[in-house]
Amino acid sequence: MKHYLSRYILGVGLMIGLLSAPLAQQLPDFTKLVEKYSPAVVNISTIGKTKKSKTFKNIPEIPEDSPFHDFFRHFFDENNESFDEERPSTSLGSGFIISSDGYVVTNTHVIEKADKIIVRLTDRREFVAEKIGVDERSDIALLKVDATNLPTVKLGSSSVLKVGEWVLAIGSPFGFDHSVTAGIVSAKGRSLPDDTYVPFIQTDVAINPGNSGGPLFNLDGEVVGVNSLIYSRTGGFMGLSFAIPVDVMKNVVDQLKNGGKVSRGWLGVLIQDVTYELAESFGMEKPQGALVAKVLPDSPAAEANFQVGDIIINFDGIEVERSADLPPIVGKTPVNSSIETVVIRQGKRVSLNVTIGELPSEDDVKLAVIEPKSQATTSSRLGLSVSDLDDEKRNTLGIFDGGVLVRHVEFGVARNAGIRKNDIIMMIDNINIKNVAHFKEIVSQLSATTVPVLIHRAGSPLFLALKIPAK
Incomplete structure (x- = not known):
């Protein structure tokens, strides 16, 4: 009995070993990668000064016969006036060396307020770095230290990176130098608010304050990304x-x-994304492309005859699946190059040639919504009331032709579509709205279907899908 039992236990052990062996072989070993490239990862600390406004309030009353009375009167103003106090500030981040002669990459937000930037290597050598340049839109900063024969990383390509691929980060979270964390690529091409020109790589690698600016490696030891930010509620x-x-x-x-x-x-x-409802309203088989909600005046698009309502589906031979795909593609296109663009315009494919301009440093297209004093006209079919805009208000809004202002929205079709009070309706079913009378006429002629409606809301254009009820 004991003989058979021992053979059974041995057999089960061998089976478990055989089953676990392939699994163990699939798990990555990062040790060689870390040994080879961690010396090229640096700690970055900064020293700067910030002005902090300080006001002394609720100062406890000091009796006149107190020995501290004159002391406090000397240092604190009796009227509690505020003053600016200059205090030292510090920050901590990571970076990596890309050339042996001392070029270092980090994040712009790590060094943006620095008067002095200190780069520390794994061998504890420290260098005061020179700021070569920063780019706020991509959050990339380039530094230079006065040294030679420095260890360097190997740069790879993020275009061949695959979702699910193992990646590793080295950095200084919370000041713990050269901490190593690993995970997988969760997604690619993520567009985040205010970062439309960066198609971010999303990972589940543990990143914390201090990791910013550090490298993201693939299993071949190549840098495929620069760790920049996290989403966190804590x-x-x-x-x-x-x-x-x-x-x-x-x-x-x-x-x-x-x-x-x-x-x-x-x-x-x-531009904006094409939702399923908008695709239906534009007569498309499926949601695709970047919907043009506004063509800026005196822009390359205006000169190339782009129109509001065009849906960009191809730019320079590259398919545009979502609106987030377009800004990075345009951003990396050389200025003054002539590009062929394909749009869907009223259900038909149209080719446009556009000469790319240079992205302005600031977007000065700022509009404000001011309610006019003209009388409102109600559309019971859509459940809203609208009014005309006078010339003074048009100048203030930056809208020089057409459009009606939404004065009130009831429960019904318009509210279901997302139309709000103070929106400006510019277009319905690809027809530019001239005034209230024209708006009333167009609405009365609409058939029971889904149509696109273009509005301006707080200075930004937006397409919505409006489901028109039967008369």
Whole structure:
């Protein structure tokens, strides 16, 4: 009995070993990668000064016979006036060496307020770094230290990176130098608010304050991204980390090296995603492309005859699946190059040739919504009331032709579509609205279907899908 039992236990052990062996072989071993490339990862600390306004309020009353009475009167103003106090500030981040002669990459937000930047290597050598250039839109900064024969990383390509692929980060979270964390690529091409020119790499690698500016490696030891930010409700890691693709970084670094600034291509349109409802309203079989909600005046798009309501589906031979795909593609396009663009216009494919301009430093298209004093007209079919805009209000709004202002929205079709009070309706079913009378006429002629409606809301154009009820 014991003989058979021992053979059974041995057999089960061998089976478990055989089953676990392939699994063990699939798990990555990062030890060689860390040994080889961690010396090229640096700790970055900064020293600066910030002005902090300070006001002394609620100062406890000090009796006149107290020995501290004159002391406090000397240092605190009796009227509690505020003053600016200059205090030292510090920050901590990571970076990596890309050339043996001392070029270092980090994030712009790590060093943006620095008067002095200190780069510390794994061998404890410290260098005061020179700021070569920064690019706020990509959050990439290029530094230079006076040294030679430095260890360097190997730069890869983020274009061949795959979702599910193992990646590793080295950095200084919370000041713990050269901490190593690993995970997988969760998604690619993520567009985040205010970062439309960076198609971020999303990972589940543990990233915390201090990791910013550090490298993201693939299993071949190549840098595929620059760790930049996290999504967190607590200030710490919650499983959502974002890295700047190394292809974006290389382009920015080359421009900073050669000219000290970054130039990006500019088309001059405001765009939005095509939802299922909008695709239906435009007669498309499926949601696709970038919907043009506004063509900026005197822009390359205006000169190339782009129109509001065009849906950009191809730019320079590259398919545009979502609106987030377009800004990075346009941004990396050389200025003054002639590009063929394919749009869907009223159900037909139209080719347009556009000469790309340079992205302005600031977007000066700022509109305000001011309610006019004219009488409102009610549309019971849509459940809203609208009014005309006078010339003074048009100048203030930056809308010089057409449009009606939404004065009130009831429960019904318009509210279901997302139309709100103070929206300006510019277009319905691809027809530009001239005034209230024209709006009333167009609405009365609409058939029971889904149509696109273009509005301006707080200075931004937006297409909505309006489901028209039967008469």
